[in-house]
Amino acid sequence: MRPAAEKWTLLRRATFDLTGLPPTQAELQSFLNDDSPQAFAKVVDRLLQTKSYGERWGRHWLDVVRYADTAGETADYPAPLAYKYRNWVIDSMNQDMPYDEFVRQQIAGDILARQLVKQAGEPLTAEDAARYQQMHVATGFIAISRRFGFDVENYHHLTIQDTLDTIGQAVLGLSLGCARCHDHKYDPVNMSDYYAWYGIFNSSRYSFPGSEEKKRPYDTFSALSPPLEAEKKSKFEVQLAAYEKEIAEKTAALKGLEDQISAVLPANEFCGFEKELLGGSPMKPYDFVASATISAAAQSPYANVFPVGTRGLAFPGDSQNNAVVRTLPTAHTPGNSPELYFNLDFRNTDRAGEGNGAYRIYLGQGPGNSAAVEMGVSATTFSVKNGDRYEPLCEVKQGQWYNLWIKLDLQKKIYTGVLTGADRSVAFAGKGFTAGWSGVIDTTFVDKYGPGSGATPAHEIDNLAVSVQPLLQAGDSIKNAASLAAEIRKLSETLKQRGELKQNLDKLIVERDAFKQAGPFSNEDLYYGAIDNDQPADVKIHLRGNETKLGEVAVRRNL
Incomplete structure (x- = not known):
């Protein structure tokens, strides 16, 4: 039997295992100076309370759920809000969230958030509002599947396949992907089971990161509680209406000036x-x-x-x-x-x-x-x-x-x-x-x-x-050249007004368009995840995995 590890070796192993980092000189000296029976237990407790613990062990989960995977080529596009899901995983590890709740929030966080609102009532407390937001963010687990193709809708069947494959491998230890084309050869999962689950995720809206063709993300969702979301939408609509009104007024004024000019010019x-x-x-x-x-x-x-x-x-x-x-x-x-x-x-x-x-x-x-x-x-x-x-x-x-x-x-x-x-x-x-x-x-x-x-x-x-x-x-x-010339010279101020008004109108339209594209929510309010469609529906089995050749309907259900 090998002798027990020396204290410095034990500390080094524990620190690397739990945080991925070496111990500092001060931590080593403190441990060496602590001769109590609880010395090592105190080290472990301390390491479990560091942020680095969640970063170290959250990385393992992020690897399992293919957080850093890419589609390659030009289908890749930055997903600037995906970091929120990464942070949620780290925080969940550091909070010692129970595993069943950890999985449940990632698969159905949007549904759990709605249940929270029903149970707690509105308005939510600050604590419940934070929980509501984090439950939505957890669905980034689903959304990071969406990295196929160049359009919002194209190849979405491959996105759902990726979701099912990941859940099967990460949570169940099963290769569910086999049942996409045929009944599983070894595990008790047939095509009907597969497409029953497929229908659940097909009835969900995934965030889309964008692509070289589609330059911006689509379907990034608000994680605000319903009253706050409604309030921000209302303020947005009021501001947008103000833009539209001012643009309409300036457009009418510009037309008036154009009419004045056209009345004089040939x-x-x-x-x-x-x-x-x-x-x-x-x-x-x-x-x-x-x-x-x-x-x-x-x-x-x-x-x-x-x-x-x-x-x-x-x-x-x-x-x-x-x-x-x-x-x-x-x-x-x-x-x-x-x-x-x-x-x-x-x-x-x-x-x-x-x-x-x-x-x-x-x-x-x-x-x-x-x-x-x-x-x-x-x-x-x-x-x-x-x-x-x-x-x-x-x-x-x-x-x-x-x-x-x-x-x-x-x-x-x-x-x-x-x-x-x-x-x-x-x-x-x-x-x-x-x-x-x-x-x-x-x-x-x-x-x-x-x-x-x-x-x-x-x-x-x-x-x-x-x-x-x-x-x-x-x-x-030309006839009346002298009188027309005199009128044109009088138009200099009108021409100046028209030019300035046109510049202001163009600037206002650019501001309005940028405001519309930004939408009512800031990046702090939004998350990259998934939510239920308003009208969920069952899907037909894809014969031999071909989405264009359909078989019988598979009713949505659990495995």
Whole structure:
């Protein structure tokens, strides 16, 4: 017979066994100095009272119930509330919860919580409210089965199979999974028994952690007692209604401002840039890339399409693809639009160093690889594309506004136009559409990809328009241009109000959506677990375990 272990060895064994940690020097010295017959018993009692005891032995149970298992690949997704179940296991160990109660709460904690409310009555005491919450949290044992598939409902039969397998192995010492496809070969469990239990868990709602496709958790439940839950829901609904009311009021106010603006600005597929907010980037229906800024300085003097307004669009001179894009409301083809008219005013405001790049004026099919018409503007030259070749047309001067007017014949695939400046007008005719044009014009834009290379000059544009109706040329002015221009200038404050209101409304909608997604409960109130469905139901046996081939109904019951 081997001799008894030395005291330091005994302490080390007990401490490692019960807490998973080595004893401290102070604990060792205290034990060595204690010569009483109860010295070791006191050590054991002390270790059983430490939090580390529950952490050490709770880990064994968490291993058994596959707490840290994963589905692998992209089906895994964080379950940030699952830690509450882990903590419940640790606390249960430290509280020396009876094993039968330990198992019962994990399998039916939500049912036990309802029974507690019936027995104790409402409102619950603080102690009962804590018990109510912890009973719900214990059902995390069931919910951590749910780690299959990418959707909330797909593959749920595998989740239930995992639940049954775990209960069988962890609690009964049986391999219940065999009975999913056939009567058990060795244990007294047949398919009817299996699917009777299956029906119980199929009548439960499991929390779902989310996936790469579904970015957030679903069915995380409130562990608050019924009165507190109802109170929080009520406050949530009141706050949500306040959001909705404020959004409705701001939306109506915004429409009122839009109506005021539309009453002054011409009715057209385009309204230039007069609806935009100074200092900002163009809003829908425009899209922009890199840098494009609404500027009061970028206002064209021409009034052949729109009256003289208060703002245009400015681009810096650099090598970035500074671009503005407009998708047309109508896709124009030779069939529905034999002729099309285009207008754009532009000027260069500064050279981009020694760069020889040109910005491109594009009209064709989106996103930009099927042009009908392309023109280029460098720091010194305006060019038109004739077929597949750019042809220099005339010189352009820095600081001078130019009006570009063109007429497109979609059936003959040719275009004519006039470029008008302060000192002269230059006409061009018979230019061919770009080879390979698809036959559709649904997009226009200005970007950096004109002829030449390097940085493009800083430039401004205004009065962008596309129309099936003829547009006046630069030598003419629209009717009432002077009075309309005066009204537009009066609109500057209205435009400012509209921009500020739109920004506030957008911010409010984002806040409302975040509030709705967060829901009435905080993470402190929620848990990752399972609850009974409102309408439980029996299931049919899955023949050979195939959920699409069903047999007789298995009435829900215990094994």
